Amino acid sequence: MMRLLLSLAALLVSATEVSAQGVEIALTEDRVAVDTGFAGARLTLFGAVTGLENPSSVDIISVIRGPGARFTVRQMKKSSLIWTPGPTHTIENAPGLYITQANRPVDDIAPLPAQAEYRLDAEYLDVDIIHRENPPAAEAGLFRSAFLSEAEALGLYRSRVGGISFKKGSLFTINARLPANTPVGEYDVAVYLFRNGLLIGSDSATLRVNRVGLERRIYDFAHQRPVSYGFFCVALSLIAGWLASLAFRK
Amino acid sequence: MQLYLPIAEMPVDPFVVITMGAAVGFLSGMFGVGGGFLMTPLLIFYGIPPAVAVGTEASQIVASSVSGVMAHLKRKTVDFQMGAFLVAGGAGGSVLGVFIFRALRASGQVETLISVSYVVFLGVIGGLMLWESVRALLRTPEDKKRRSRKRRSPAWMASLPFAMRFRASGLYISPIPPMVLGFFVGMLAAIMGVGGGFVMVPAMLYILNMPTNVVVGTSLFQIIFVTAITTVLHAAANQTVDIVLALLLVSGGVIGAQLGVRAGVRLKAEHLRALLALLVLGVCARLLIGLALPPGSEFIVETAR
Numbered sequence: 001m002m003r004l005l006l007s008l009a010a011l012l013v014s015a016t017e018v019s020a021q022g023v024e025i026a027l028t029e030d031r032v033a034v035d036t037g038f039a040g041a042r043l044t045l046f047g048a049v050t051g052l053e054n055p056s057s058v059d060i061i062s063v064i065r066g067p068g069a070r071f072t073v074r075q076m077k078k079s080s081l082i083w084t085p086g087p088t089h090t091i092e093n094a095p096g097l098y099i100t101q102a103n104r105p106v107d108d109i110a111p112l113p114a115q116a117e118y119r120l121d122a123e124y125l126d127v128d129i130i131h132r133e134n135p136p137a138a139e140a141g142l143f144r145s146a147f148l149s150e151a152e153a154l155g156l157y158r159s160r161v162g163g164i165s166f167k168k169g170s171l172f173t174i175n176a177r178l179p180a181n182t183p184v185g186e187y188d189v190a191v192y193l194f195r196n197g198l199l200i201g202s203d204s205a206t207l208r209v210n211r212v213g214l215e216r217r218i219y220d221f222a223h224q225r226p227v228s229y230g231f232f233c234v235a236l237s238l239i240a241g242w243l244a245s246l247a248f249r250k
Numbered sequence: 251m252q253l254y255l256p257i258a259e260m261p262v263d264p265f266v267v268i269t270m271g272a273a274v275g276f277l278s279g280m281f282g283v284g285g286g287f288l289m290t291p292l293l294i295f296y297g298i299p300p301a302v303a304v305g306t307e308a309s310q311i312v313a314s315s316v317s318g319v320m321a322h323l324k325r326k327t328v329d330f331q332m333g334a335f336l337v338a339g340g341a342g343g344s345v346l347g348v349f350i351f352r353a354l355r356a357s358g359q360v361e362t363l364i365s366v367s368y369v370v371f372l373g374v375i376g377g378l379m380l381w382e383s384v385r386a387l388l389r390t391p392e393d394k395k396r397r398s399r400k401r402r403s404p405a406w407m408a409s410l411p412f413a414m415r416f417r418a419s420g421l422y423i424s425p426i427p428p429m430v431l432g433f434f435v436g437m438l439a440a441i442m443g444v445g446g447g448f449v450m451v452p453a454m455l456y457i458l459n460m461p462t463n464v465v466v467g468t469s470l471f472q473i474i475f476v477t478a479i480t481t482v483l484h485a486a487a488n489q490t491v492d493i494v495l496a497l498l499l500v501s502g503g504v505i506g507a508q509l510g511v512r513a514g515v516r517l518k519a520e521h522l523r524a525l526l527a528l529l530v531l532g533v534c535a536r537l538l539i540g541l542a543l544p545p546g547s548e549f550i551v552e553t554a555r
Contacts (some may be wrong), residue, residue, distance in 0.1 A: 036494075039261045040251035070554040074358050082366070082541040085550055088358045096553070144548075150551035180254070182263045183553070211256075215454045218256035222489050230485030233309045233493045240497060241316025244504035248317075 022201030023171040023193040033212040034184060035101055041182070043207070045174040047191055050201070055170040059109040059194040060100065062164070062174050066097030067185025071151070073143050089143045092128040096183030100159040100198060109194045118192055118199070122148055122157045155179040163197065184209045257304045257492035260479070264498055270296065271502025279315070279510025281526040282466065284310050284473065286444035287372060290531055296496070300361045304351070304443030305490030308480040311445045313500040314507065315473045320465030329418035329464045333471040335425040340476035341430025347440025349505035355488065359447065367442050369538050375448050376530030383523040404459055407553045428458060432472060440480045538546040
């Protein structure tokens with residue numbers, strides 16, 4: 001709560017100092033902990049519109065961009081009797097999470113060139129697709145669009161209208177939700193301010209999603225010392241089995 | 251309530267997972283089987299990545315086999331000598347199995363490999379069991395007396411090199427057939443996330459001609475070692491052993507198994523075997539349908555590590 005008040009105070013100070021038109025944002029929490037109880041997280045972002053007579057006449061679009069990730073895309077094919085996945089296509093440099101939010105449909109806020117320039121929709125992301133076997137030219141765009149729609153189905157890529165509310169004066173808040181499968185790493189949270197289809201300001205903040213506690217220890221143990229971890233798992237299983245046989249001894 | 255699994259990297263409801271462990275434990279206690287062949291598909295249906303389901307099952311089977319083998323140790327119904335040769339073969343099979351698993355995981359075909367292996371083995375074993383138990387149910391009591399089987403060491407196994415006496419089993423055979431059997435079952439264990447008792451027990455009875463009283467104890471003994479080796483190999487090569495998931499399954503499983511044993515004594519052996527055969531064929535059919543029907547989504551997108 002203290003942090004929230006401080007960030008609000010900082011925003012108000014900057015809002016009064018800066019006379020240029022623009023936007024300032026701050027996250028109430030700039031760290032998200034992935035622990036054993038993690039089932040997604042709520043993010044609250046505070047912002048202030050600066051240098052405008054009528055701040056509620058603006059449009060706001062926020063973009064949460066997760067750390068760069070690699071994805072694989074495989075197309076299911078019927079081979080004689082059964083369905084099997086085809087060759088693996090790798091997607092490089094795609095954000096691990098991409099959530100855009102706006103106070104009204106993005107198409108009503110920003111013209112297409114601006115949407116493309118500021119990547120206001122996952123559709124405009126530059127993703128590199130590495131094909132193990134080059135698909136025919138007609139299917140070149142197939143894997144890109146398949147990736148985008150499946151990433152949406154996984155809850156990693158989303159665009160929604162809402163979650164943005166104007167508060168008193170020039171202040172606004174954005175409520176966002178990170179899904180449970182959100183990747184760990186450094187996130188970039190950007191807010192774009194539009195008026196009459198023109199960008200009048202933007203600001204960004206960083207967010208870290210970290211594994212913590214027991215969940216982190218187990219993950220690190222399993223990935224940094226995999227052989228010891230294997231023996232550890234066997235030892236725990238032996239003990240668990242032995243305890244079970246003691247508990248139910250007749 | 252949600253619990254985030256550190257290796258599967260997904261949240262699960264711990265009560266659902268414990269209940270799954272208890273349900274499979276109940277069936278395995280009732281039928282006297284390990285239950286890996288039920289648990290691994292169930293975990294995959296629940297949404298656990300197949301590679302994690304297989305790796306984690308290996309460590310869960312270690313736990314359930316330890317609690318099972320205790321009773322056999324007390325009754326001295328474990329042939330350690332035979333077990334040692336089965337384990338020696340099993341270790342080799344497990345290494346090859348994990349190697350195949352890793353190679354297919356890299357090429358994206360591991361789910362198909364798991365499903366197809368399940369369909370083939372469950373189909374064959376379930377079919378044989380059903381056939382056998384239906385015949386047993388139709389047999390008259392006089393038939394049963396006549397059919398009591400004379401057990402002796404198979405001659406061709408004694409003629410292979412290094413033939414030796416297996417006292418606890420009352421056999422004089424070469425250790426090569428048990429090692430080959432162990433190798434084969436070890437490979438299955440590594441690929442399918444099972445203990446392999448459903449292959450091992452019939453093979454010990456009908457191929458090696460071991461006496462019925464030492465078969466289950468010796469099978470459990472070898473399963474502990476082979477699944478322990480498989481656990482370490484999966485952890486080392488694939489990082490797919492989720493200890494949190496395994497312990498949840500174990501805690502449900504031990505309670506379920508106790509209840510299952512109690513329920514099992516009320517049923518006749520022939521009925522139990524017929525029911526188990528139907529269960530095995532049911533899982534087989536479910537997996538076959540999954541392979542044969544068009545998938546819900548034409549594309550599979552996964553995060554690459």
